[in-house]
Structures are given as structure tokens and as C-alpha cells.
Amino acid sequence: MLRALKVGLVIERANRKNLVVLVAVVIIVFGFMFYINAQAIGNQIVEKKGDYYSAQVILSKFQVKDALETGDGSDLYKNLVKQKSHIALQIAALTMDKQSMYYETSLQLAELRQEAFELEGYENVAELLPSKLQNSMDYLYFKRMIDEGKDTISDLFQYMPFLLFFFVHIGAGWYIFISFHTSSILLDDFEHASIIQGFPVRFDYYILSKCIIAFLSIVTSILLIFICAIPLWIINGLGNPLEPVGIYVGKATLISTSQYIAMSVGYMMVISIFVMLLSIILNVLLKNMYLTLFVHFILFFLPMIFPSLISLIPYNPFNFMNFNDILRGFPLDLAKPVDITMSLGLIMICISIILMLFVIKTFFTTGKISRA
Amino acid sequence: MWSYFKFEFKQFFTNKKNLAIYFLLAFATFFYVFKIAPTYNPIESVEYEEIEARYLTRQEFLDHMEGQDLNDVHPSVIYAIEIFKEVNPVDKKRLDALDEGDLKKYADVTRDWYYFTNSITYRNEAFSYNSKYFIKNNKYAEDDAFYAYLEQVVRYDTYSKADYELSLEIFEQRTALQTFERLLKGVLPIILIVCVLLLSIDIVKKDQRHRSILKGFPISDWKKLLVKMLVALLGSVGLFVPLIVGIFIIGLQSGFGNFNLPSPVYVAHLDWRVEGKFEMMILGTFLEQSLILLFTWFIVIINIVLLCSIIFRSEMVNFVVGLLLIFGENFYSSRYVGYFWDVQYYPTSYIQVGQIISKRRNFYYMNEHLDFTLGLQLLLGLAGVVIFLMILISLNRRYKLIK
Structure with a gap:
């Protein structure tokens, strides 16, 4: 066992692919920084201006009426006019740098939107407004900020906020990244089948050593993400590791930034193991890197292209691969909402991992390895 | 000659990388048809x-x-x-x-x-x-x-x-042909041209693996290169197969449209009194001219790849040169820059095929000279020069295509 690991490590050390993977991680992290900068993401004023024009677009569907409490406009119309003036107030508060006023206004806005969901005719204007779940997360966030008496706004170019942004957006990308990384996990050795067959190690140990090595390089990639973002820490400071983030776990809840990051890393590792084992099975069955990738992609993208599949088969482990979407409560916004959470996903993925381990242990032996 | 063509043809279409490209393009098409096209929500809608x-x-x-x-x-x-x-x-x-x-x-x-x-x-x-x-x-x-x-x-x-x-x-503009028109004015030309670059990238390099077989073909090097170009062109026509299927599905969903629908052309005069005049062009003409320009781009890219392959013999160099040509416009493109610079003389300015034909690019650059004929002349000229250089090099007696 140990010998297999040692030999494998020596081989992998010379594999240029690992280096490419690590370079790709570095490029992606720095690419994110440039992207945030170029798109002015996190620039609250720019975003609120967008919200303001959205409100204007929604209001263009209504005849202008008296929006006072006693006025003759519909309730929804009055509500939307108030929303618009609150957004204007948000912009004003941000421009004047009055953070506490910004939080108060935002909380009132979230309350207004909460009321709007119940009003008649809401479905006509729902398109440009946040969903119910999103709004209740916003509500919780701003309430917490006011309760704690915060008067600062987090800057995405600080260490923790940047990492949070990165992990919130990494979801789908991680599966693709790992499937590229592991798509030829056994294939290089198939080229030299006679060596493997002559190797005095049991097949399951051989697979295990392969997995451990691949897992090590994945862990290195994750560590590299944290390392690459350190310049931000040095330049702009750490940021607040306890800044709350809204997630969905059966109901809308707040957790801290560091908790969210830790959770993401955990999910990413479990997903990596899942993908790795699937790659091994596909490698042995198909003996081709491209075909392996295709099968990966089809399984992964099918629920994304046809979201009704998620409602139809809620326990499909591939629904949970895009973990950020599940944490955001995306399945609740589907045409046919399903209530699935990431803890269920974790169970499903673990069951699949055990099943796949069983399949590999029982059905695959060294005899299966022959030249592609 | 014919047997060499058949050999190259078979190699091109059994190449795993090429099959992967066709497959990915088909996948992207279906993603677009089922996922993105239904969410299209134009600003100028009937509301x-x-x-x-x-x-x-x-x-x-x-x-x-x-x-x-x-x-x-x-x-x-x-x-x-x-x-x-x-x-x-x-x-x-x-x-x-x-x-x-x-x-x-x-x-x-x-x-x-x-x-x-x-x-x-x-x-x-x-x-x-x-x-x-x-x-x-x-x-x-x-x-x-x-x-x-x-x-x-x-x-x-x-x-x-x-x-x-x-x-x-x-x-x-939701019908199938109009969707195609919108895509041609957007990102589709660049996707297709990058696909052609990827398809043809190893077309010379792969010969290293079959040296002995290839030496058996009694054909001179420049003819081999022309055959390779022809095969790559046929291969790039194959890129349209998944697109046509996609267009057909959209047609079933929201109607096919017809070739007489309008596709207005901006009239780029810089005279303020007639600023912003549009002329009528039918969709058929738009599609025809766009496809001609797009196909000319395919020829240019394939020949550039061939030339780079015989000079540098590295796939990576082909890739970088091709990408520089495709995304070269981004180095100078910005709103209204055409008023100060003669962007119309750079072939790279014509990469946004649909926007060139509808002259939206002229509006973007504020330049009245960018147009279909000039673009066609520039691109064909570029292709001609590259082919000439390629043949010149391969006719040189000291040059060998397969070392």
C-alpha cells in the first residue's frame, strides 16, 4: 500500500498536468479580482441605481395616480412607489456615507417588499424584484446589522469578503474543474497496462493510492485559493469574519462568513471525492478522456438545462453539485418548487460515494485494465 | 491526390478533439435553445x-x-x-x-x-x-x-x-431566423471562428504521428497543404449542423419567420442633419452577406494556422496567433474611436460579422467607412497573401513538411 503511494507520488511529481491545474487556480483567483474591479461588483451605489431603474420600469406599467394613503391608486401601486422612494433614499444615504441610515432604509425596503408579496397583481411585476426567500434573507441581514449597530459596509477587496464572494460563486465551476482534473485519472496508466499488471499491489490499493494523490492535489488547490488572496489581506485588511450571510436550510438563516467558507470547503471536498470515483468508473468503462468528460457534463448540466428534472427527481445527487444554488434556495423558485437542502444533498452524495466504492471494489480488478 | 484527401478527411473527422468540439457546440446549442432563448426579453416589446x-x-x-x-x-x-x-x-x-x-x-x-x-x-x-x-x-x-x-x-x-x-x-424578433440574426449580431461569429481555430489547430502537427504512412503519398508539400485547407473548410461547414438543428427547434417553438422580414441597416453619414437614418434590407440579404463574411473569416483563420504550423511547428503558437487575430479588436475598440482612427483598414475590425452588415459597428465606432465590400476585400487579400507565403515556403527545396 505505502509502496504504491510512494511510486504514485514520484510519477505524479513529474506530471505537468498538476502544475497546469495549480496555475489555473491562481489565474482564476486573480481573474476574479479583475472581474470584480471591472464590473464594479459590490459598488453599492451602482447596484442601487440599477434597482432604481428597475423600479421605474415596473412603475411604467401603472397609470400615475395619487400614491398617498388616501389616494386612489391600487395597494400594489402605492407599495411600489414607496419602494422606489426608499431606493432613492438608499442611494442618498450611500452617497452621503451614512451607513446606519442605509441599513435602516434597507430594512424598511425589505419590509415593504414583504408586504407586496401578498398584494393583488404581484405576479405581473415579480420579474424584476427579488424572490420571497431572497427578500427574507435580506431582511434578516439588515435586521442583524441594525441590532448590532454596525455602521460600516464591507469592501469586496478585503480578505474575508473577497473569499466569501469567491466561494459563493464557485459552485458550478468546481464540478467542472474537478471533472477536467480527474478525467484521465487512470488513463495514463492504461497506456502502460503491462506495468500495472506486473505491479505487486492489489487493485483496490492501487485505486486508493490514486485517489489519495488526486485528493492531495485538490486540497492543495483549495489551499492555494486562500494563499492567493493574501495580498488583499496585506493591502486592504482582513475584513469582518463574522459578517452574516443569508442561506437556506429549510428556512432562511444567517451564518457568519467564516462558517460559510468552512462549509463550502467541506462540500467542495466531498464533491471532489464523488467526481473522482465517478471518473474512475467512467475511465474503466469508456477508456477515453473525452467520453468521460462528456458523460460528466451531460449528467451535470441536464438538471440545469431542464430544471423541471429537479422537481421530478429531487434526490438525484447531481442536483446538489451546484451547492451555492441549493444554499441560496434556488429549488424553491422553480415552477414546481421542491424543498431540498444541502444537508440532504450531503447524505445523497455520501450514499453515492459508498455505492461507487462498492462497485469499484466488487466489479473492477486489474484484469479490467487493458490498453485503450 | 484523391486518396490523400480521403486519408485527411477520415483523420479530421475521427480526431477525438474535433468530435469533442462538435459535441460541445451541439451541447451549447441545446442549452441556448431550451434555456436562454425562452428568457429573451427585448426592451422594445409589445406591452x-x-x-x-x-x-x-x-x-x-x-x-x-x-x-x-x-x-x-x-x-x-x-x-x-x-x-x-x-x-x-x-x-x-x-x-x-x-x-x-x-x-x-x-x-x-x-x-x-x-x-x-x-x-x-x-x-x-x-x-x-x-x-x-x-x-x-x-x-x-x-x-x-x-x-x-x-x-x-x-x-x-x-x-x-x-x-x-x-x-x-x-x-x-423571436422567430427562428430572427433569433439567428440576433445571434449573428452578438457572440455567435466569435464562437464559430474560435471553433474553426480549434478544429484546424493540429492539422499539420498531427502528421508527426504517421510519418511513414504519409511519406508514401507521392504528392508535393504545397498540394498537401491545400488539401488540408479544403478538409478544414469542410469541417468548419460541419459546425453549422448543430446550429441548424437548434434553429429548427426554435422554429417549432415560435415560428420560423421568413427571408423577407426586415433587417434594417444604419446609414452612417456623419452629417448631423441626417444623423441616424436607417435603410431597409431584407433578412435574406443580411444572412447571405453575414455568412459570406463569416466564411471568409474561416478561410483566413485556417490559412493563418497552416502558415504558423509550417513556420513554428507548435500548436501553442497557432493558438496564440489565432486568438490574437480574433480578439485583436479588443485592444483598440471603444466607443466612437473610429472618428479619430482609421479602424476600417484593420481586418480585425470586421470580426463582429453581423454588426458589420447591419452597420451597427459603424454607429459604435462612429465611422462611415466600415462596410461589407471593404471587409471582404481586406480579408480575401489577407488570405491571398498568407496562401502565397505558404506556397512559397513549401516550394523551397530545403523545406520539408514532414521531418
Whole structure:
């Protein structure tokens, strides 16, 4: 066992692919920084201006009426006019740098939107407004900020906020990244089948050593993400590791930034193991890197292209691969909402991992390895 | 010669990388057809509620002001009354036409509406274009809206004289051919050209693996290169197979459209009095010219790859050179830069094929010289020079295609 690991490590050390993977991680992290900068993401004023024009677009569907409490406009119309003036107030508060006023206004806005969901005719204007779940997360966030008496706004170019942004957006990308990384996990050795067959190690140990090595390089990639973002820490400071983030776990809840990051890393590792084992099975069955990738992609993208599949088969482990979407409560916004959470996903993925381990242990032996 | 062609052809279409590219393109097409196309939500859509809300608001104002003494009111009130009296009957007619389901009449009055609304809104602080143009913090929202409104005028003008059946899908450009038109004005040309680059990238390099077989073909090097070019061209035509399937599916969902639909062309005169004039072109001509230009790009890219392959013999160099050519425009492109620089003489300026044909690029660059014929001449000239160099090198006696 140990010998297999040692030999494998020596081989992998010379594999240029690992280096490419690590370079790709570095490029992606720095690419994110440039992207945030170029798109002015996190620039609250720019975003609120967008919200303001959205409100204007929604209001263009209504005849202008008296929006006072006693006025003759519909309730929804009055509500939307108030929303618009609150957004204007948000912009004003941000421009004047009055953070506490910004939080108060935002909380009132979230309350207004909460009321709007119940009003008649809401479905006509729902398109440009946040969903119910999103709004209740916003509500919780701003309430917490006011309760704690915060008067600062987090800057995405600080260490923790940047990492949070990165992990919130990494979801789908991680599966693709790992499937590229592991798509030829056994294939290089198939080229030299006679060596493997002559190797005095049991097949399951051989697979295990392969997995451990691949897992090590994945862990290195994750560590590299944290390392690459350190310049931000040095330049702009750490940021607040306890800044709350809204997630969905059966109901809308707040957790801290560091908790969210830790959770993401955990999910990413479990997903990596899942993908790795699937790659091994596909490698042995198909003996081709491209075909392996295709099968990966089809399984992964099918629920994304046809979201009704998620409602139809809620326990499909591939629904949970895009973990950020599940944490955001995306399945609740589907045409046919399903209530699935990431803890269920974790169970499903673990069951699949055990099943796949069983399949590999029982059905695959060294005899299966022959030249592609 | 024929047997060499067959050999290359077979190698090209059994190459795993090439199959992967076709497969990924097909996958992207289906993703677009089922996921992205249904969410297309144009700014200039046919929206009853919006027209009605605007109409009622203004009508109420007019009714309120009716018969009042206008001597000591603010001048802008008088201005508003004048404008609303002009535009409100048009909005009323649009609503009536939609109520009756008479799309031809709707097209007729909507043309007038766009023309009039644009004339009162452009560079006028009292009125504003549709707020959707401003949502993404667009600095040039007013210009974009100006372009769109005038384009709509020409579109609706053609619809009002149409002898084919009209539908809301046609008005909102959702039919299959119109979707293809929108894509050609967007990201599709670049995707296809990158695909061609990837397809042809190893077409010379792969020969290293079959040296002994290839030495058996008694053909001179330059003929081999031309055969390779032909095969790569045939392969790039194959890229259209998944696209056609996708277009067909969209056609089943929201109608196919026809080749006589309008696809207006911007008339790029820099004379301020005729600023923003559009001419009518039918969709058939647009597609024909776009495809010709696109195909010329394919030829250019394939030949550049061949030339680089025989000089540098490295796939990576091919890739970098190809990408530089494809994305070269991004190094200098920015709004209105064509007014100061002669962007029309750089072949890279013609990469956005659909925007060149519809001359939207001219509006973006503020340049009147970018056009189809000049682009075609430049690209064909480039391809000719590259082919000439390629043949010259391969005719050199010391040069060997397969070392």
C-alpha cells in the first residue's frame, strides 16, 4: 500500500498536468479580482441605481395616480412607489456615507417588499424584484446589522469578503474543474497496462493510492485559493469574519462568513471525492478522456438545462453539485418548487460515494485494465 | 491526390478533439435553445399594460387641463399639453389595434409612434427613453435607445406593408431566423471562428504521428497543404449542423419567420442633419452577406494556422496567433474611436460579422467607412497573401513538411 503511494507520488511529481491545474487556480483567483474591479461588483451605489431603474420600469406599467394613503391608486401601486422612494433614499444615504441610515432604509425596503408579496397583481411585476426567500434573507441581514449597530459596509477587496464572494460563486465551476482534473485519472496508466499488471499491489490499493494523490492535489488547490488572496489581506485588511450571510436550510438563516467558507470547503471536498470515483468508473468503462468528460457534463448540466428534472427527481445527487444554488434556495423558485437542502444533498452524495466504492471494489480488478 | 484527401478527411473527422468540439457546440446549442432563448426579453416589446398606463396618465392630465386658463401656468405645462395632444391619439390607436388583433394597423401606428417619440426624446431633458436602457448603468443608454427607436421605425414600416402573416413573435424578433440574426449580431461569429481555430489547430502537427504512412503519398508539400485547407473548410461547414438543428427547434417553438422580414441597416453619414437614418434590407440579404463574411473569416483563420504550423511547428503558437487575430479588436475598440482612427483598414475590425452588415459597428465606432465590400476585400487579400507565403515556403527545396 505505502509502496504504491510512494511510486504514485514520484510519477505524479513529474506530471505537468498538476502544475497546469495549480496555475489555473491562481489565474482564476486573480481573474476574479479583475472581474470584480471591472464590473464594479459590490459598488453599492451602482447596484442601487440599477434597482432604481428597475423600479421605474415596473412603475411604467401603472397609470400615475395619487400614491398617498388616501389616494386612489391600487395597494400594489402605492407599495411600489414607496419602494422606489426608499431606493432613492438608499442611494442618498450611500452617497452621503451614512451607513446606519442605509441599513435602516434597507430594512424598511425589505419590509415593504414583504408586504407586496401578498398584494393583488404581484405576479405581473415579480420579474424584476427579488424572490420571497431572497427578500427574507435580506431582511434578516439588515435586521442583524441594525441590532448590532454596525455602521460600516464591507469592501469586496478585503480578505474575508473577497473569499466569501469567491466561494459563493464557485459552485458550478468546481464540478467542472474537478471533472477536467480527474478525467484521465487512470488513463495514463492504461497506456502502460503491462506495468500495472506486473505491479505487486492489489487493485483496490492501487485505486486508493490514486485517489489519495488526486485528493492531495485538490486540497492543495483549495489551499492555494486562500494563499492567493493574501495580498488583499496585506493591502486592504482582513475584513469582518463574522459578517452574516443569508442561506437556506429549510428556512432562511444567517451564518457568519467564516462558517460559510468552512462549509463550502467541506462540500467542495466531498464533491471532489464523488467526481473522482465517478471518473474512475467512467475511465474503466469508456477508456477515453473525452467520453468521460462528456458523460460528466451531460449528467451535470441536464438538471440545469431542464430544471423541471429537479422537481421530478429531487434526490438525484447531481442536483446538489451546484451547492451555492441549493444554499441560496434556488429549488424553491422553480415552477414546481421542491424543498431540498444541502444537508440532504450531503447524505445523497455520501450514499453515492459508498455505492461507487462498492462497485469499484466488487466489479473492477486489474484484469479490467487493458490498453485503450 | 484523391486518396490523400480521403486519408485527411477520415483523420479530421475521427480526431477525438474535433468530435469533442462538435459535441460541445451541439451541447451549447441545446442549452441556448431550451434555456436562454425562452428568457429573451427585448426592451422594445409589445406591452399592452405599459402603453395603457402611459396613455391613461397623459389623458387624465389633458382632461384636467381642458378649458383651463393657460395664461399664467409654467411654460412646460403648455409644452406638455402640446406634445401629449400629438402622441396620445397614436397610443390610443395602438391600444385599439391590439384590442382588435389587427397587427397590420398596429405596425402602421407604432411606426409613427416610434418616429414621433424619438424626435421629442433625443437630447431633450424633459423626456426620457425607456428606463430599461439605463438599468445596467449604461453610459451610452441614450445613444443605444436612439439607435433602437429608429431601427424600430424601419421595422414597423416594413411590417405595415407586409404581404406575409404578422405575429407578436415577429414583432419581438423571436422567430427562428430572427433569433439567428440576433445571434449573428452578438457572440455567435466569435464562437464559430474560435471553433474553426480549434478544429484546424493540429492539422499539420498531427502528421508527426504517421510519418511513414504519409511519406508514401507521392504528392508535393504545397498540394498537401491545400488539401488540408479544403478538409478544414469542410469541417468548419460541419459546425453549422448543430446550429441548424437548434434553429429548427426554435422554429417549432415560435415560428420560423421568413427571408423577407426586415433587417434594417444604419446609414452612417456623419452629417448631423441626417444623423441616424436607417435603410431597409431584407433578412435574406443580411444572412447571405453575414455568412459570406463569416466564411471568409474561416478561410483566413485556417490559412493563418497552416502558415504558423509550417513556420513554428507548435500548436501553442497557432493558438496564440489565432486568438490574437480574433480578439485583436479588443485592444483598440471603444466607443466612437473610429472618428479619430482609421479602424476600417484593420481586418480585425470586421470580426463582429453581423454588426458589420447591419452597420451597427459603424454607429459604435462612429465611422462611415466600415462596410461589407471593404471587409471582404481586406480579408480575401489577407488570405491571398498568407496562401502565397505558404506556397512559397513549401516550394523551397530545403523545406520539408514532414521531418
